[in-house]
Amino acid sequence: MAGVLNTHEEPLLNQPFDLIFDPSKVVPQFGQFITYFWQLGVYTAIVYGLYLFNRYFLIRHLLAVHGVFLFVAVCVIVMLVLTPLLIAAVLSLPINDLPHGVANLTPSGDQNIFSKFNYQFMLLFLVISTPIILAFERQQQHSKLNEVAKQQTQTELKLLQQQVNPHFLFNTLNNLYALTLTKSEQAPQLVLHLADLLRYTVYEGQKSSMPLAKELDYLKNFIELQKIRSANKCKFNLVWPYNFDDLTITPLLLIIIVENAIKHGVEPASDKTHVSIEITINNNILTLYCTNPIPARVVKKEQGMGLVNLQKRLQLLYPNKHSLITREQDAMWQTILTLEL
Numbered sequence: 001m002a003g004v005l006n007t008h009e010e011p012l013l014n015q016p017f018d019l020i021f022d023p024s025k026v027v028p029q030f031g032q033f034i035t036y037f038w039q040l041g042v043y044t045a046i047v048y049g050l051y052l053f054n055r056y057f058l059i060r061h062l063l064a065v066h067g068v069f070l071f072v073a074v075c076v077i078v079m080l081v082l083t084p085l086l087i088a089a090v091l092s093l094p095i096n097d098l099p100h101g102v103a104n105l106t107p108s109g110d111q112n113i114f115s116k117f118n119y120q121f122m123l124l125f126l127v128i129s130t131p132i133i134l135a136f137e138r139q140q141q142h143s144k145l146n147e148v149a150k151q152q153t154q155t156e157l158k159l160l161q162q163q164v165n166p167h168f169l170f171n172t173l174n175n176l177y178a179l180t181l182t183k184s185e186q187a188p189q190l191v192l193h194l195a196d197l198l199r200y201t202v203y204e205g206q207k208s209s210m211p212l213a214k215e216l217d218y219l220k221n222f223i224e225l226q227k228i229r230s231a232n233k234c235k236f237n238l239v240w241p242y243n244f245d246d247l248t249i250t251p252l253l254l255i256i257i258v259e260n261a262i263k264h265g266v267e268p269a270s271d272k273t274h275v276s277i278e279i280t281i282n283n284n285i286l287t288l289y290c291t292n293p294i295p296a297r298v299v300k301k302e303q304g305m306g307l308v309n310l311q312k313r314l315q316l317l318y319p320n321k322h323s324l325i326t327r328e329q330d331a332m333w334q335t336i337l338t339l340e341l
Helices: 002-007 030-066 068-091 116-181 187-204 212-230 254-265 305-317
Strands: 234-239 273-282 285-293 322-329 332-340
Touching: 002 030, 030 068, 030 116, 068 116, 116 187, 187 212, 212 234, 212 254, 212 273, 254 273, 254 285, 254 305, 254 332, 305 322
Parallel strands: 234 273
Antiparallel strands: 273 285, 285 332, 322 332
């Protein structure tokens, strides 16, 4: 705007003037350009100051804390008191030192600081700026709440993840200890499988997603380890998918179901037993069907920590994209997980 005024000769004395900006006149008349610039800068500072006053005092401290009535009352008082003071301030600028009858740069266009047009401008400013500020504040608050919720979700997932790893580690180390006591030749192979599984758990298991192929390889290695642990005690009936190119999954979800079947179906059993694990994929929907016998001497208690952990993780990671069914049928414990990848 300073450039527009600088383009014309005595623009305020020759109103109306065209909104034309000629850059070639800035350098030859740079002093005049600076004069216009700082005075219009005062106008800008006043408007921006009103915006800040409305946002941080009237809205945040009055409207938000004390309600609409006090907010409106103070707005009326501010408008009545502040309007003539601000108009008097801008009238003192050299740009408004004009002959009587020439319109100046005030809402009323004259020297009357109590003109109704000045009050109307202040009212219009408050009426327009208030809902804009409220909308911006609401959006900002919504973003902060989303960020807090995201951080809480990540924290909960990390806590749940930490519950998975020690459970698996301690179970395996107990079996390794038993093999070393008997000086079993399978102990070195068990250590090798354990190292591979822990490497995946520590380095890959902390990631948000992994290729499904790697997660299935992890499951296969885990089952091979269990075969060594159980010797000939357990037979595994396995069905693996084959059509899962480019699919990804959150790591260390499926292992909980398999480990739960071994913990409750194999370890307590005194006779030979079996576990069936069937994983299929259809239209990017993964289905894990796992069954294990319930030993007769085992009394079924409340759902274990592993499955409760899994349910929480699924709710956080796959909301409305999963189902987990657990049930006892004909002395068999069945777990069915469906997951939209």
